Amino acid sequence: MTHHPEETLVLVKPDGVQRNLVGEIIARIERKGYTIVDLKMVTATRGMLEKHYEEHEGKPFFEPLVEFMGSGPVVAIRLGGDRVIEGFRALAGKTDPTVAAPGTIRGDLGRDWGAGVQKNLVHGSDSTLSAERELAIWFG
Numbered sequence: 001m002t003h004h005p006e007e008t009l010v011l012v013k014p015d016g017v018q019r020n021l022v023g024e025i026i027a028r029i030e031r032k033g034y035t036i037v038d039l040k041m042v043t044a045t046r047g048m049l050e051k052h053y054e055e056h057e058g059k060p061f062f063e064p065l066v067e068f069m070g071s072g073p074v075v076a077i078r079l080g081g082d083r084v085i086e087g088f089r090a091l092a093g094k095t096d097p098t099v100a101a102p103g104t105i106r107g108d109l110g111r112d113w114g115a116g117v118q119k120n121l122v123h124g125s126d127s128t129l130s131a132e133r134e135l136a137i138w139f140g
């Protein structure tokens, strides 16, 4: 049987695009050895974001998060590689960029800009099930 490496959805969020960190973030992903299978820049619709963040619906940060994520273009990446889901999340670092470990994308490039942990540069799917669901939203 042929070997199909795992895939995950990575997003460079609007703060990463606005700060011109797309190249830096992609360079880290490539140096780690993962494969960019597909990539596009897109400004998400409200519908896409409501689906993407459906697990957070009703939480106090949901509305501001959807608004922020639709405030400008994001770079969506279909990323492949063995254990890429956990591997990319390790590269990204903890959700809160203020305390994310140095060496990670969020730890090296992120901080609190006054809206708590919202502007944390990247998203990465957290399970095979979310990866499949999220890749369908962003890549159809």
Ligand SMILES: Nc1ncnc2c1ncn2[C@@H]1O[C@H](COP(=O)(O)OP(=O)(O)OP(=O)(O)O)[C@@H](O)[C@H]1O
Binding pocket: 061, 065, 094, 095, 115, 116, 117, 118, 119, 120, 122, 123, 124, 125, 126
């Ligand atoms: N308390 C909060 N206040 C503001 N924004 C938040 C808060 N918690 C989470 N977020 C935002 O919602 C996103 C999704 O939250 P989640 O808990 O799934 O974090 P994560 O799994 O580390 O991040 P992601 O799913 O984006 O990789 C976070 O990346 C962050 O942008």
